[in-house]
Amino acid sequence: MALEVEESAALLTLIRVGHIYAPEPLGAGDILIAGGRIAAIGAPLEVPSGWPLRIVEAPELTAVPAFIDQHVHVTGGGGEGGCATRCPEITALEIAAMGIGTVVGVLGTDSVSRSPADLLAKVRGLRAEGIAAYLYTGAYRVPPPTLTGDLQRDLAWIPEVLGLGELAISDHRSSQPRQHEIERLVSDVRVGAMLAGKRGICHFHVGDGERGLEPLRRLLSETEIPAEQVIPTHVNRRRALLEEAADYALRFGANVDVTAFEDPGEAGLDGFDAVCRLLERGVPLARITLSSDCNGSLPEFDAAGRYLGMRVARNTALIAAWRRLVQEGVLPLERALGLISGHVAQVLGLQHRKGRLAVGHDADVTLVDAALTPCQTFVNGRRVYDVGTAG
Incomplete structure (x- = not known):
């Protein structure tokens, strides 16, 4: 498995969720983010050992386009x-x-x-x-x-x-x-x-x-x-x-x-x-x-x-x-x-970059709970909101 590192040092982010809506439903799966873009979507995804990786485990949440x-x-x-x-x-x-x-x-x-x-x-x-x-x-x-x-x-x-x-x-x-x-x-x-x-x-x-x-x-x-x-x-x-x-x-x-x-x-x-x-x-x-x-x-x-x-x-x-x-x-x-x-x-006119979860699109991902309340927001692969750390 890849080397899990602190968020500030990670070059890759792997989000693991209970459901993915791209917007079409894809079921449980992983979203791999690299360079601010979505690099892969699947279940499960593996990253080569030693690569600097941040893992976001959220099996209770659903990933949707931000x-x-x-x-x-x-x-x-x-x-x-x-x-x-x-x-x-x-x-x-x-x-x-x-x-x-x-x-x-x-x-x-x-x-x-x-x-x-x-x-x-x-x-x-x-x-x-x-x-x-x-x-x-x-x-x-x-x-x-x-x-x-x-x-x-x-x-x-x-x-x-x-x-x-x-x-x-x-x-x-x-x-x-x-x-x-x-x-x-x-x-x-x-x-x-x-x-x-x-x-x-x-x-x-x-x-x-x-x-x-x-x-x-x-x-x-x-x-x-x-x-x-x-x-x-x-x-x-x-x-x-x-x-x-x-x-x-x-x-x-x-x-x-x-x-x-x-x-x-x-x-x-x-x-x-x-x-x-x-x-x-x-x-x-x-x-x-x-x-x-x-x-x-x-x-x-x-x-x-x-x-x-x-x-x-x-x-x-x-x-x-x-x-x-x-x-x-x-x-x-x-x-x-x-x-x-x-x-x-x-x-x-941004449909080729935003509005869906797809390989090559900007890594703009919102994680919502069962009540559809936003819990985490990622923009270009950067986590800009986390309900667990928000003041």
């Missing part, structure tokens, strides 16, 4: 009620404790006291702490703030930039962009992404406005932009908007992102109910994703748009909604995983 959250205010959102209402930054521990290995950072309403440069710095800090972090350039407003002064250059020259977001539509806080402005921005992102070999996501915040998804329906009807590039989020903030999102997904073969609201209020639906409703409407599961909006603000306004107060979103609601879909029998585990792993990787 979760992906495509909408995180990593630098904190908020600010709608003044400087005292700025939300806090999120920590690497808060991310990893939920079994999340990959996040995409966004700016929101406030791109004045926060900037794309702040966002990039935070993303790189999270990477140094072990999280696979990316970002969208831009914010709510048009023209969007950028890192290089140009959307195409941001996509082409900044590796961490995956697209544009969260650009606000149908919201009193948006810049009220004209249709031609939306079309030009999405086109710029598409070309910049092509030059960089990226998917080039345009991640749209959809507000409470009556126009709903109309700008995106027009975009896909009147231009050659492919539906896979355009992702509306918060589609469950109003029941009528969710019905519109179902029609949108079915008509265009498009993806829609459900927000795991802790308290959607009387007008909206939480993540669990929203996914159930989309499935009832016949939206293919592969077209649905879940995200948290965590560390963003949940402001309340009156009918005249006056600020009343706010709460801070957390990523605990994301895992709770996903867990409930499995525990209440809406989806089996192997299918539910796509909502927060495989489908998200596909949307972001």
Whole structure:
């Protein structure tokens, strides 16, 4: 057998678990990690004697692809009620404790006291702490703030930039962009992404406005932009908007992102109910994703748009909604995983590296217990969370 060494000295990691979902169920087995990638999956796996190896024995746990959250205010959102209402930054521990290995950072309403440069710095800090972090350039407003002064250059020259977001539509806080402005921005992102070999996501915040998804329906009807590039989020903030999102997904073969609201209020639906409703409407599961909006603000306004107060979103609601879909029998585990792993990787253009447990993929592995509670999280082979040692 290989020489078992301390974690800091190990070049290889062997995870032994009671079940593996890749997401397809593989039964009990081992996952061998080398160089930050999955080198082998099997039962049992043997490593040559003398090789420096860390062994993780977890026969009571299940290995699944580490979760992906495509909408995180990593630098904190908020600010709608003044400087005292700025939300806090999120920590690497808060991310990893939920079994999340990959996040995409966004700016929101406030791109004045926060900037794309702040966002990039935070993303790189999270990477140094072990999280696979990316970002969208831009914010709510048009023209969007950028890192290089140009959307195409941001996509082409900044590796961490995956697209544009969260650009606000149908919201009193948006810049009220004209249709031609939306079309030009999405086109710029598409070309910049092509030059960089990226998917080039345009991640749209959809507000409470009556126009709903109309700008995106027009975009896909009147231009050659492919539906896979355009992702509306918060589609469950109003029941009528969710019905519109179902029609949108079915008509265009498009993806829609459900927000795991802790308290959607009387007008909206939480993540669990929203996914159930989309499935009832016949939206293919592969077209649905879940995200948290965590560390963003949940402001309340009156009918005249006056600020009343706010709460801070957390990523605990994301895992709770996903867990409930499995525990209440809406989806089996192997299918539910796509909502927060495989489908998200596909949307972001990261499917060749993330979203499944397979040889050659990044070694992003979450170990969950029988209640589907994350207990350990590995990102690129590095253990970034262990419930047994977490303070």
